[in-house]
Structure formats: C-alpha cells, structure tokens
Amino acid sequence: MAYSAKVMDHFANPRNVGEMEDASGVGEVGNPKCGDIMRMYIKVKDNVITDVKFKTFGCGAAIATSSMATELIKGKTINEALQLTNKAVMEALDGLPPVKVHCSVLAEQAIKSAVADYYRKQGIDPTPIVGELHEDCEACGCSI
Amino acid sequence: MKFVYADNAATTPVSQDVLNAMLPYFSEQYGNASSIYSVGREAKTALETARQTIASCLGAETNEIYFTSGGSESDNWAIKGAAHQLGCKGKKHLITTKFEHHAVLHTMQSLEKEGFEVTYLDVYENGIVHPEDVRNAIRDDTALVSIMYANNEIGTIQPIAEIGAICKERGVWLHTDAVQAIGNVEIDVKKQNIDMLSLSGHKIHAQKGVGALYMRGGIRIPNLIDGGAQERGRRAGTENIAAIVGLAKAMDTACSHIAQRAARLCAMRDRLIDGVLQIERSRLNGDRENRLPGNANFCFEGIEGESLLLLLDMAGICASSGSACTSGSLDPSHVLLAIGLPHEIAHGSVRLSLSDQNTQEDVDYILETLPGIVKRLRAMSPLWDKINR
Numbered sequence: 001m002a003y004s005a006k007v008m009d010h011f012a013n014p015r016n017v018g019e020m021e022d023a024s025g026v027g028e029v030g031n032p033k034c035g036d037i038m039r040m041y042i043k044v045k046d047n048v049i050t051d052v053k054f055k056t057f058g059c060g061a062a063i064a065t066s067s068m069a070t071e072l073i074k075g076k077t078i079n080e081a082l083q084l085t086n087k088a089v090m091e092a093l094d095g096l097p098p099v100k101v102h103c104s105v106l107a108e109q110a111i112k113s114a115v116a117d118y119y120r121k122q123g124i125d126p127t128p129i130v131g132e133l134h135e136d137c138e139a140c141g142c143s144i
Numbered sequence: 145m146k147f148v149y150a151d152n153a154a155t156t157p158v159s160q161d162v163l164n165a166m167l168p169y170f171s172e173q174y175g176n177a178s179s180i181y182s183v184g185r186e187a188k189t190a191l192e193t194a195r196q197t198i199a200s201c202l203g204a205e206t207n208e209i210y211f212t213s214g215g216s217e218s219d220n221w222a223i224k225g226a227a228h229q230l231g232c233k234g235k236k237h238l239i240t241t242k243f244e245h246h247a248v249l250h251t252m253q254s255l256e257k258e259g260f261e262v263t264y265l266d267v268y269e270n271g272i273v274h275p276e277d278v279r280n281a282i283r284d285d286t287a288l289v290s291i292m293y294a295n296n297e298i299g300t301i302q303p304i305a306e307i308g309a310i311c312k313e314r315g316v317w318l319h320t321d322a323v324q325a326i327g328n329v330e331i332d333v334k335k336q337n338i339d340m341l342s343l344s345g346h347k348i349h350a351q352k353g354v355g356a357l358y359m360r361g362g363i364r365i366p367n368l369i370d371g372g373a374q375e376r377g378r379r380a381g382t383e384n385i386a387a388i389v390g391l392a393k394a395m396d397t398a399c400s401h402i403a404q405r406a407a408r409l410c411a412m413r414d415r416l417i418d419g420v421l422q423i424e425r426s427r428l429n430g431d432r433e434n435r436l437p438g439n440a441n442f443c444f445e446g447i448e449g450e451s452l453l454l455l456l457d458m459a460g461i462c463a464s465s466g467s468a469c470t471s472g473s474l475d476p477s478h479v480l481l482a483i484g485l486p487h488e489i490a491h492g493s494v495r496l497s498l499s500d501q502n503t504q505e506d507v508d509y510i511l512e513t514l515p516g517i518v519k520r521l522r523a524m525s526p527l528w529d530k531i532n533r
Contacts, residue, residue, distance in 0.1 A: 035476070037525075057527035
C-alpha cells in the first residue's frame with residue numbers, strides 16, 4: 001500500500017487542524033472501535049463557510065482526507081460544501097488505496113454532520129437539506 | 145537524518161558473515177546437489193554440513209532436519225501433514241492458540257473446512273498459554289498440538305518444555321513455530337519433547353525464502369511438495385544451496401552465544417520499555433519477564449498506529465503496528481485482541497523489535513523522538529480529548 005505525495009503532504013502538514021470555540025456547527029463521525037473519528041468545526045457567515053477546523057483520530061489517510069476536505073470547503077457556500085463527494089476528496093488527493101476509501105466517506109460525512117449541526121442550532125430540521133447522516137461509520141465495514 | 149531499523153521481528157538485514165558464506169555458492173560452487181560430478185558433490189557436502197549445523201543448534205539428529213522455503217511452508221507441512229496422517233485414523237482434533245501467526249491460524253482454518261475440529265486456547269492478559277489448558281484440551285482424537293515458541297507481535301515466550309512433557313505423556317505430537325524464538329532462547333528439541341519445529345532464516349540475518357522443519361525421527365507425514373527425491377524424498381525441489389549455507393551460518397552465529405547476546409539485547413530493550421512507559425496512558429503489551437530479548441510492544445491511548453508509524457518513518461525509525469490500518473484489513477491485530485485489549489486501544493499499538501545490530505544510540509534516538517510524535521497525534525485526536533475529559 002502506498003500513499004500519493006499529496007496524501008503524505010496533507011498527513012505530514014495537515015491544514016486547518018484545531019478547535020473552534022465559537023463554531024457555527026460541529027460534526028463528529030466515526031467510531032473509536034473502527035479506529036477513525038473525525039470532528040469538524042465550521043464557521044458560517046451569510047451562508048458561506050468562512051472558517052473550518054478539524055481534529056482526527058485515525059490513520060494517515062483519515063488525517064489527509066480531513067485536511068483536504070477542510071481545504072475544499074473553506075470559503076464555499078453551504079450548498080457547495082454539501083455537494084462535496086468523497087470521490088472529489090480522493091481525486092484532490094491523487095487517489096487513495098482501496099482499503100482507505102472509507103476514510104474519504106468519513107470526511108464527506110463529517111462535513112454534512114457539521115452542516116446539520118449548524119442548521120439544528122438555527123432551529124431548522126437538517127434532514128431535508130443534508131439528507132440521512134451516517135455518523136457511526138457504517139461505511140467502513142469493520143467487523144465489530 | 146538518523147536511520148534506526150527497529151523492525152527486526154519483521155525481517156533482518158543479511159549479515160556480512162552470512163553473505164560471505166553464501167557468495168561462493170552462486171557462481172563458483174553452483175552445482176546441483178543431486179549431480180554426481182565434483183561441483184555437484186561439493187554442493188551436496190555443503191548441504192549436509194549445513195544440515196548438521198542446524199541439527200546441532202536444536203539438539204536434533206542430522207536426518208531430522210528438512211530444508212523448506214521458510215516458516216510458512218514449514219508450518220503448513222507440519223500441521224497439514226500431521227492432520228492428514230492421523231485424520232484418516234480417526235484423529236480429527238487439533239489444538240492451537242488464539243494468537244498464532246497466520247501461517248498456523250489460516251492452516252488450521254483450512255483444515256476446519258476439511259472437517260477437522262480445532263481448539264483455540266486462550267493466551268490470557270499476559271500473552272502466555274497455561275500448560276494445564278493444553279492438558280485439559282487434549283482428547284483421545286487429538287492429532288496435534290501446535291503452539292508457537294514465542295509470539296511474533298508481543299514477544300511472549302511460551303512454556304514449551306512443560307507443554308512438551310504433557311504432549312509426550314498423552315501421546316500427542318507437538319509442533320512449535322519457533323521462527324521468532326530461534327537464536328533468542330535455548331532450544332533442545334529432545335529435552336523439550338518437541339516433535340516438529342518450524343524455523344526461518346530471515347529473522348536471524350539470513351536471507352528471505354529459506355527455512356527448515358525439524359521432524360522427529362519416526363514421524364511419517366505426507367509430503368506437501370511432491371516431485372524429485374530431494375530431502376530424502378520428502379520435500380521436492382532443487383536445494384537452494386547458497387540460502388541453506390547462509391541459514392546454517394546464521395543459526396550457528398545466533399545459537400552460539402545466546403546468553404551473552406540476550407543479556408545485551410534485554411538491557412537495551414528494558415531501557416526502551418522504561419523510557420517509553422514514561423508517556424502517559426501507555427502500556428506494554430505482553431508479559432514483561434517472559435518475552436523475547438529484542439521485543440517491545442506498546443499501546444498509546446487516543447492515537448492510531450499507522451499515523452504513528454508514518455511519523456516515525458519520517459523521523460527515520462522503522463517500526464510496525466497491529467492497527468487495522470497496517471494489517472490491510474479493518475480489524476486490529478488478532479494478537480492484541482487475544483490478550484483482551486479493546487479495539488480502540490489495539491489500534492494504537494507499535495512494535496519496536498531490536499537485533500544485535502541495534503545500539504544504545506538507537507534506543508536514545510527512539511526515546512527522544514517517540515514521545516513528541518505521540519504528543520503531536522494526541523493534540524489532533526478527538527478521542528484523546530474524550531479520554532482526558
């Protein structure tokens with residue numbers, strides 16, 4: 001298994017790591033049993049994601065996909081962020097080994113989870129906008 | 145940048161002595177050991193001298209050693225051979241442990257599909273089999289007990305002599321995968337009542353792709369590899385003389401000063417263990433006393449093993465992990481689960497395994513580097529936040 005240079009760059013120098021005290025929305029997906037947890041913080045102003053931070057427990061691919069996902073949604077509108085797919089995250093990283101594809105799914109779900117939290121805080125039901133969330137990493141398929 | 149190879153349980157570099165011993169057999173004494181002319185006879189002599197060396201390292205007879213392609217082949221041959229030999233006499237039960245190498249576990253699973261029944265013994269929190277559990281598991285229809293001499297991940301040494309005595313008393317064959325133990329612990333197959341033993345070259349500074357199976361005289365099992373009459377008709381294939389000569393040289397070196405080498409390695413390992421355990425919420429996996437001289441295996445809560453390995457690699461340190469992400473599957477190491485670790489802790493494991501070629505400076509460098517890497521990963525881990533809350 002080999003990671004691309006871009007994955008290694010985002011793993012070694014992750015962008016937007018940290019916490020946000022006054023976040024507009026916070027999402028967390030994954031499960032410690034599976035070995036991946038991603039927490040994403042977003043700050044929203046006029047429907048635009050002005051800042052984003054993340055914290056991730058996981059493998060190299062989990063950290064790199066989190067980092068890349070934050071880069072891809074920073075400065076974008078909420079609608080644009082919700083359209084970000086795991087495939088786009090993978091492509092931006094020049095691909096992932098097959099066994100690591102679930103990490104990119106988690107990154108996509110982490111964004112959706114943070115946006116859903118933002119809507120909930122506004123008193124808006126996020127489900128019609130964000131869709132069903134998979135916060136407990138069913139996507140990763142580990143046998144627990 | 146400094147480079148520290150601390151993954152000697154995965155493989156070792158070929159030593160200069162071993163390489164020198166091997167070199168003549170590539171393009172000078174290249175004969176086929178089955179040929180009658182002089183270069184063939186030279187090869188045959190080298191082959192039989194190597195066999196004698198290995199036999200004497202194990203306390204075995206020369207004609208009890210069979211060369212193979214390595215540990216996996218030896219394990220497959222011994223276990224499948226014993227099962228098939230005795231299975232047709234109604235002995236369809238096998239005993240092993242939950243934390244064997246996959247060369248044993250997957251062989252057992254393959255035999256289960258053929259209708260054999262396998263008992264997987266517990267290894268408890270310290271990673272050591274209880275001999276009494278072996279005694280209690282043996283039945284009238286037990287064909288074979290296969291228990292590793294020392295575990296490859298956590299380095300725990302099993303009470304093979306006690307298990308051997310029980311197997312002898314009950315008339316059951318004992319096979320042991322001694323790939324990790326060879327050269328690190330004193331092994332005497334006769335005194336310890338071992339009927340079959342697998343060993344491999346590349347863990348003791350010989351090359352990859354060569355190993356041996358010791359099989360006690362009198363044991364007959366079917367062949368795994370059929371073909372020519374090599375290895376007294378029991379393992380076909382033209383012998384890899386250079387590799388076999390290298391294996392014998394490596395065995396001779398490893399087995400001739402076990403106590404001295406073990407003392408030096410244990411001192412380095414203990415310093416490593418004591419230093420690493422200064423990191424908060426870390427633990428040593430496997431029994432502290434009954435473990436291989438070069439093995440240290442830790443878990444760090446709140447972080448994941450693969451990330452740790454990647455950062456260690458960037459700092460020039462080679463190590464391995466039992467995390468799911470490094471196993472190529474999505475589950476953490478079966479060894480760490482077998483000693484009762486929860487998944488989330490097993491994911492954060494690292495194995496550092498030292499050999500004769502490591503130095504105290506290597507240990508210093510690991511101790512300088514590792515804590516900072518753990519800290520860095522914990523600083524970005526939401527799981528660590530939860531543990532601390």
